Amino acid sequence: MTKNVWIFPGQGSQAVGMGLDLETVGKDKFAKAEQILGWSVLEKVQTDATELAKTQFTQPCLYVISAILTDILKTKGLSPHAVTGHSLGEYNALYCAGVIDFATGLELVKQRSLLMAEASGGxxxxxxxxxxxxxxxxxxxxxxxxxxxxxxxxxxxxxxxxxxxxxxxxxxxxxxxxxLAVSGAFHSPLMAEAAAKFAKVLEQTIFNDAEISVISNVEPNDATTSGQVLRDRLCQQMTSPVRWREICLYLAAQGYEQAIEVGSGKVLTGLVKRSAPSLALVNISTLEQAIAF
Missing domain, CATH: 3.30.70.250 (Malonyl-CoA ACP transacylase, ACP-binding)
Known part of the structure; x- marks a missing residue:
């Protein structure tokens, strides 16, 4: 079997209309998301690009869509050898690896996106x-x-x-x-206040040990399955750099043969191609692609 990694996109990969083809198959998760968020993902992705680009909307929408696509692939009996994500995408990686369930992940993304949206001065x-x-x-x-x-x-x-x-x-x-049209200096020490508030949320969240290895943004050369380690790394993520180039180099060095981007857009496969051209690339951003894969 081809040694593959599933990679999950972050903010910047959103597109108006994304996920609308998942309305039927993802009905339960869209309904659960509306209950948690207080607004409809399906309605929000049909607004204009400016509205969708607001952090408090972008992050939950991307999370929900990637989670539904993940479920479709898993229902087909498919599974990765490892997972990783770019910033927000790391929450989908944790969901895919069984570290957190869908609702827990979305609650975290909701709190994270609101704190980041409130940040200013950067x-x-x-x-x-x-x-x-x-x-x-x-x-x-x-x-x-x-x-x-x-x-x-x-x-x-x-x-x-x-x-x-x-x-x-x-x-x-x-x-x-x-x-970039963002409210604050994301992934920098200037996010310390927001990160401190979010750390309290993380402390109250149960993280299971992962079923498969997770490669984190803050420690790209040390894949792990430890729930405690993954929670600690997530605490650091808001104020630390996203070391995606190093993740790509790590994947190549560890003999991964294929990177499958699960979620909206093709941003990450484009970046993998630059740093790790030996990996075959696949994009799963629509229902049709998920079913055909």
């Missing part, structure tokens, strides 16, 4: 095409900014105070710098 900018050594040197020499998403060798996101982020953009030559 900025994030995606950088494409740069000298990595020069960028890392400037970040090391500048206070209040961090390399928050290390997505690939030539695509990252920096996060910090607006002044610090602007300073990096002015001093480092890049092909493209794209300011």
């Amino acid at each position: 900025a994030m900018t995606a950088l494409i095409g740069f000298d990595r050594h020069a960028l890392e040197a400037e970040i090391a020499a500048t206070e209040n900014v961090i390399l928050a998403n290390d997505n690939s060798a030539d695509q990252v996101v920096i996060s910090g105070t607006a002044a610090a982020v602007k300073s990096i953009c002015e001093r480092v030559k890049v092909k493209r710098a794209i300011p």
Whole structure:
């Protein structure tokens, strides 16, 4: 059997209309989600892109859709050798691995998204095409900014105070710098207050040991099945970088042959292709693709 990993997308992979084809097969989970959230995922994904891009809506919608697609694949008898996710996607990885159930995961995502949406006083900018050594040197020499998403060798996101982020953009030559429409400096120490509040929620949540290995954002070279370790790492995630490039390199080094992106879009398979081109890539973002796989 091909050694495969299921990968789950995070914020930025959302698209208007995503998941509508899952309405019938995912009926129970959509209903449960509405009960937990107080609003309908199916209605929200039919609004405009600006509304859907709001953190408090984006994250729950992506979580629910990836969870339903996961269920479809598992019903077919399919299972991965390991799972991982990009930021929010790590919650779907934990759901897939049996660490948390659907409702528990969505409760956590709900609280996380609200805390992140309330964050203020920071900025994030995606950088494409740069000298990595020069960028890392400037970040090391500048206070209040961090390399928050290390997505690939030539695509990252920096996060910090607006002044610090602007300073990096002015001093480092890049092909493209794209300011992100977010409320705060996600995955940076500036999220400490929100992270402290969320840690209290996590402390009250039971994490089972995983049925399969989980590769976390904060420790990409140490896959684990320990529920306690995974909860501790999730506590760190909100203020720590998403080390996706390293996850991709780890997958290649460990002999994984196939990466299956389960959820909206193709962002992650595109990033895997850049860092680990030896892996075969599959996208499962629709009911048709899930049934056909």
